[in-house]
Amino acid sequence: MSNKTYNDLLCDTSELIVEATQADEAVFEAGSAERSTFQPLLSELRIRYTVLLSRLDTVYDQLLQPQKRLIVKRLLEACLGRLLEIKHDLVELHLSDFTYDDDESLKKLAVTPHEAEPCIPQYFVREREEEIEKRKTFITDTLIKLGHESPKQKPLVLTEQQAVIIIQSHERARQGRLRGQFMKEIRLLKEKGRDQKGEMTASAATAIQRVWRGFIARRDTRKRKKEEQLLIGMVLPPYSESKAVTRSEEIKQIRRNLQKERDSEFQKALVEIEEKLRAQHEVKINERIGDELRRWISEYYERTGKLPEFPSEEAGGSRAMYSRQGTGVDSNLSKSSPVSSKDSKKSKESKDKKNNKSEDNKNKHEVDDVKNFNCRSSCFLQDMVNANEEYEDIWKFRDDEIQHEKYDKDMIEREKMLKIEQEIRNIVDELMRSELELLQAAFDRDRAHKGKKSKKPQKKVRRGGKKSKKKKEKDLTPDRTTESLFEELVTNGIIRPYPFVKIDDFIGEKSYVGSEMRNQGQEPSPCLGDIRQLIKEYCILPLGSETVRASAPLVRSVLITGPSGSGKKMLVQAICSETGAMLFDLSPANIVGKYPGKSGLIMLIHLVMKVSRLLQPSVIWMDDAEKPFVKKVPKTDKTDPKRLKKDLVKIIKGILPEDRVLFIGTSKTPWDAEQKLLFQCYSKVIQIPRADYGSISLMWRTKLHRAGALSPRLELSCLSRVCDSYTIGTLLSALHSVLTTKRRLQLRVRALTAQEIAVQLSLLEPVYAEQESAAESWWLKTPMERKRQRHLQRLMELEQENEERAAAGK
Numbered sequence: 001m002s003n004k005t006y007n008d009l010l011c012d013t014s015e016l017i018v019e020a021t022q023a024d025e026a027v028f029e030a031g032s033a034e035r036s037t038f039q040p041l042l043s044e045l046r047i048r049y050t051v052l053l054s055r056l057d058t059v060y061d062q063l064l065q066p067q068k069r070l071i072v073k074r075l076l077e078a079c080l081g082r083l084l085e086i087k088h089d090l091v092e093l094h095l096s097d098f099t100y101d102d103d104e105s106l107k108k109l110a111v112t113p114h115e116a117e118p119c120i121p122q123y124f125v126r127e128r129e130e131e132i133e134k135r136k137t138f139i140t141d142t143l144i145k146l147g148h149e150s151p152k153q154k155p156l157v158l159t160e161q162q163a164v165i166i167i168q169s170h171e172r173a174r175q176g177r178l179r180g181q182f183m184k185e186i187r188l189l190k191e192k193g194r195d196q197k198g199e200m201t202a203s204a205a206t207a208i209q210r211v212w213r214g215f216i217a218r219r220d221t222r223k224r225k226k227e228e229q230l231l232i233g234m235v236l237p238p239y240s241e242s243k244a245v246t247r248s249e250e251i252k253q254i255r256r257n258l259q260k261e262r263d264s265e266f267q268k269a270l271v272e273i274e275e276k277l278r279a280q281h282e283v284k285i286n287e288r289i290g291d292e293l294r295r296w297i298s299e300y301y302e303r304t305g306k307l308p309e310f311p312s313e314e315a316g317g318s319r320a321m322y323s324r325q326g327t328g329v330d331s332n333l334s335k336s337s338p339v340s341s342k343d344s345k346k347s348k349e350s351k352d353k354k355n356n357k358s359e360d361n362k363n364k365h366e367v368d369d370v371k372n373f374n375c376r377s378s379c380f381l382q383d384m385v386n387a388n389e390e391y392e393d394i395w396k397f398r399d400d401e402i403q404h405e406k407y408d409k410d411m412i413e414r415e416k417m418l419k420i421e422q423e424i425r426n427i428v429d430e431l432m433r434s435e436l437e438l439l440q441a442a443f444d445r446d447r448a449h450k451g452k453k454s455k456k457p458q459k460k461v462r463r464g465g466k467k468s469k470k471k472k473e474k475d476l477t478p479d480r481t482t483e484s485l486f487e488e489l490v491t492n493g494i495i496r497p498y499p500f501v502k503i504d505d506f507i508g509e510k511s512y513v514g515s516e517m518r519n520q521g522q523e524p525s526p527c528l529g530d531i532r533q534l535i536k537e538y539c540i541l542p543l544g545s546e547t548v549r550a551s552a553p554l555v556r557s558v559l560i561t562g563p564s565g566s567g568k569k570m571l572v573q574a575i576c577s578e579t580g581a582m583l584f585d586l587s588p589a590n591i592v593g594k595y596p597g598k599s600g601l602i603m604l605i606h607l608v609m610k611v612s613r614l615l616q617p618s619v620i621w622m623d624d625a626e627k628p629f630v631k632k633v634p635k636t637d638k639t640d641p642k643r644l645k646k647d648l649v650k651i652i653k654g655i656l657p658e659d660r661v662l663f664i665g666t667s668k669t670p671w672d673a674e675q676k677l678l679f680q681c682y683s684k685v686i687q688i689p690r691a692d693y694g695s696i697s698l699m700w701r702t703k704l705h706r707a708g709a710l711s712p713r714l715e716l717s718c719l720s721r722v723c724d725s726y727t728i729g730t731l732l733s734a735l736h737s738v739l740t741t742k743r744r745l746q747l748r749v750r751a752l753t754a755q756e757i758a759v760q761l762s763l764l765e766p767v768y769a770e771q772e773s774a775a776e777s778w779w780l781k782t783p784m785e786r787k788r789q790r791h792l793q794r795l796m797e798l799e800q801e802n803e804e805r806a807a808a809g810k
């Protein structure tokens with residue numbers, strides 16, 4: 001696709017951003033309202049931002065102009081951040097982590113449920129490709145050095161003679177088989193000839209013709225039927241990448257390479273233009289600012305009879321001094337965002353409410369809290385509006401096709417001039433400050449006053465005081481390089497390599513009736529597709545971007561639970577792969593015998609916390625997460641699982657918003673743990689539910705199609721029905737045992753049947769009803785679920801009270 005395609009797409013997206021942000025601001029203006037009012041509004045906004053995210057991702061991935069890309073990235077990150085904020089608002093609204101899309105909103109925006117699932121921006125990994133590759137190679141090399149991992153198998157290298165011998169032997173075998181077949185046919189013919197005495201008659205020729213024509217006609221009909229079924233989507237096309245898709249991927253890659261070229265040209269130009277401008281203007285600007293300032297100070301002195309106070313650099317320097325003494329308040333400073341002004345109003349309202357202590361009002365507040373909802377203020381909305389306005393002002397109506405999407409020199413010059421002027425102003429300000437101090441001292445001496453203390457040192461002390469409040473962790477390894485710490489953790493098996501898994505490979509349908517059920521007052525059970533979306537929203541999207549992680553609602557730790565084979569490990573690997581994260585394995589079984597003793601444990605925790613920050617984004621993973629908190633350790637367990645019991649909370653609480661570090665626990669039997677301690681550690685709990693019919697059916701269709709084993713003879717719906725108590729992992733292992741190499745070769749002549757898989761499945765373990773009911777009753781004890789139940793109960797009580805009051809009034 002061409003530059004024009006992506007520029008047009010960006011233009012359209014910009015218009016959609018205006019629509020979305022206006023709708024968003026309207027929601028903020030609504031203030032506090034009933035919970036039911038917010039549901040469709042927030043759901044619609046979530047879908048809008050999801051669509052925007054995927055459009056902006058496409059544009060950012062393919063756009064060439066480097067300066068335009070900077071704005072697109074700002075838009076992309078703001079959109080991502082706002083999407084996460086809305087998600088957390090929806091969670092607060094429903095008091096459930098699962099947020100089902102409103103049917104009406106989907107229809108209104110003409111979006112399918114699949115499109116309403118957020119995509120993972122490609123830049124998360126693409127912009128760090130080299131770094132990720134280097135780290136992977138480092139891990140593999142270290143492991144090979146230690147003899148843990150066998151080196152990759154080298155491709156088979158043959159001499160010409162060896163190759164000829166292999167081809168010859170295969171060719172001779174083929175000829176032999178052909179000759180054998182030929183001889184067999186001759187023998188059969190001879191035998192037939194012996195039986196049928198007499199010559200072939202004309203009726204025999206007709207019989208042959210009839211059979212042959214029938215065969216041809218049936219074959220053509222079958223072919224036409226298949227084509228028609230393919231056209232209307234009743235049958236899936238054979239699993240092979242189409243040429244058009246391959247070609248479009250190639251073109252995309254060419255554009256990405258071109259993008260890199262444009263970017264390096266841009267970076268080079270930034271340096272060159274800055275140097276040139278400095279050489280031309282530095283001295284002149286220096287003199288101009290100096291003269292201006294001196295003139296202004298002397299005028300001020302003449303007007304007021306005293307010397308002005310010079311603001312510090314953080315307070316804006318001489319620019320702030322002009323605006324403060326001149327027109328009054330700086331217009332920029334006074335301009336506050338609609339969102340924040342709303343907030344201040346809201347906070348004023350809430351303060352007023354607090355002051356009112358009458359009994360009636362107290363009651364009303366409680367009712368308000370239960371029935372009403374208030375959206376949290378946004379850190380991203382204003383930035384998105386600003387970036388979009390900037391795009392509209394600078395780029396929307398410009399035709400860059402002529403310049404082949406190269407950097408804009410004038411823009412760089414303007415920006416660099418501003419930067420240089422600011423830098424010089426800071427230097428001149430510093431000079432002026434000392435000149436003013438000298439003048440003030442001389443002035444005071446003249447008037448026989450004691451010199452006033454300047455404010456600057458005082459401020460310094462205060463600021464220093466503030467900083468010292470922050471507790472600094474003791475660095476136990478101050479003299480070691482990151483590389484040596486990295487190597488140590490790899491050697492000890494704490495940092496582990498992981499296979500590349502895409503989150504979209506986690507197969508599952510979404511719940512299509514979720515929103516409808518909620519409207520009817522029932523709580524729907526999520527499907528596997530909803531779990532995939534939740535993992536994206538809580539784990540992948542915040543971890544991938546530094547800006548988003550710093551300002552979006554913080555999720556420090558997640559507990560993923562589910563029976564064996566439900567895909568817990570797969571999800572952890574997908575989180576790491578999609579964000580290019582380092583995987584630290586703190587599973588009890590993995591740390592047995594490593595870093596022994598109390599001091600060893602302190603060192604282990606220190607290393608994990610330090611290196612995970614240095615190599616961020618990082619995922620700290622603990623399998624069998626319930627084990628540190630079990631009440632009684634079985635005697636057969638030699639792993640000392642309680643080693644980390646006391647320190648886990650410390651590790652998790654030590655993750656700050658600016659650290660792109662996520663703690664993930666996975667567990668098969670979370671109910672074995674002491675619940676209070678478990679929930680102290682994990683702020684979010686994701687339980688993988690029993691595989692639903694839709695997800696199982698989708699999984700069979702996808703996997704069998706890929707294996708080339710899908711045929712009309714295979715009863716897919718029957719097969720999906722009998723699989724309903726197995727996890728996807730178990731189903732896949734059954735398929736794997738059925739589809740041996742020999743069976744694969746037979747597929748063309750003997751199609752796979754559901755029975756074959758079902759027989760294999762009967763040998764494997766399903767998820768037993770006891771385990772399912774244990775999981776269900778445990779789920780009711782999770783903090784979010786408890787909160788939801790309390791809320792529902794309070795709502796019912798209030799309704800009852802109202803009814804009673806109404807009855808008493810009558």
Ligand SMILES: Nc1ncnc2c1ncn2[C@@H]1O[C@H](COP(=O)(O)OP(=O)(O)OP(=O)(O)O)[C@@H](O)[C@H]1O
Binds near residue numbers: 564568668728
């Ligand atoms: N929804 C799914 N879509 C595709 N593959 C899946 C899905 N769920 C599980 N799998 C596959 O099933 C296999 C087992 O999954 P995994 O090892 O992640 O399960 P687990 O829950 O960690 O099991 P355990 O608790 O026994 O360690 C993996 O090959 C994984 O790819």
